[in-house]
Amino acid sequence: MKSSPTDIYSLSAAPGMQDGIGPRIRPTRLLQAQIRRGFRALRFGNALESDFCRYLRVSGRLSRASLITVSFVGILVIILIDQALLGVPGELVRPTRLLELGVMMPVVVFCGFFCWRWPYSRYIEGVMLLMFVGMNVGMMGQRVVASHHGFDVPAEMVGVTIVAMFSLARIRFWLMLPAAIVATAAAVATELLFVDAGANAYYHLFAASLLLTIGVMGGYSSEYFIRWTWLNGTLLRYMSRLDSLTGLLNRQALEDALEKSIAHAYREKIDYAIAMIDIDAFGAYNDYYGHQAGDVALSEVAYTLDSSTRRPLDVCGRFGGEEFVLLWMDGNALELTTLAEQTRAAVEQNQIPHAASTVAPWVTASVGVCHVSSSDGLVSLKDVLGKADRLLYEGKARGRNRVVSERFVAAPVARRASG
């Protein structure tokens, strides 16, 4: 399935964190641990870092576009006013134009094209750095050439580009920092070796270090703030979607995921099955072992159920209390009934002791499975869940710890009275 920009920067797009995944990797725990550990070094753990980089690429699109636009317009304006308003001497126009149109403009145009064509590319930071290098080479070249003609091109422009890059390019701080230091060092060396600035050289040195410091401090604090916002926002988003006890999707997120999978199955003409699972005699378990032990048992069963999902669009969630829902995508009735049977058996094989059960000496579950064929068309989630629920209670009535499965049959549409 094609990812939308929002999917690109969701944790759920990271490996092992697809929709529906629960206890195996708890995104909320990962995020909470990172918040506790802090991130003053501007680096998350590996799983979060790659997700954050994706987010930075996606969320920085507008910011990068504005930086490129400002650079483009800036070069154009300088070309238009250099002679008329800035008083650039005639013999200087040719070499400066060469640097503007031969070096600076091409890198800005290339960068603009790249960001427009591949806005979320993993190479975007490199492309922005290329623009930074191109602009600085052009500006330093202009300063050297101009000084030989006794004209002063502001040396501070390199520092201005550093501040602009730190605040608008959305490049990670640790990539931008070496580039900024090298650019400042190159500007200082150029100033001392090739430009005869006299006593002004020290003023330029001071200005360059001041702008570098401002850029670095601004870059650090803005990335820290972006990381903080992303971490907390993502945590909130997950907490609103996951059941806090089992780590499975909560009721709302479960229904959303089921709707999404059902619509996908309809579009792609895929058969699937929805199972409603209920732990047997769980009230008796709580009475016998206590609610805390009940919580642990619920989590273990949830883990087992979640482990039966195999595909990205398979769904597993907590419907409520000790009831769970599973959707298995792609398989005929026989295959998916076998999978449901294996899942029921896996719950039993966990052998979580249940001395108060009349069914078995350990925790068991009853399963109602409703099969939907691609020929059924677009079915209503409510109807399929209703059918799975009826089958589940048929299993309960027939002694529990069993799978009852049936094909979905759409309720007949009332015929209109003719004539």
Ligand SMILES: Nc1nc2c(ncn2[C@@H]2O[C@H](COP(=O)(O)OP(=O)(O)OP(=O)(O)O)[C@@H](O)[C@H]2O)c(=O)[nH]1
């Ligand atoms: N520990 C714990 N218990 C829960 C939780 N949610 C629901 N329950 C318990 O699950 C039990 C469900 O009981 P019933 O609906 O009577 O069903 P049952 O005892 O499992 O019996 P059958 O489903 O007919 O086999 C109740 O005792 C609830 O308190 C939970 O989050 N934690």
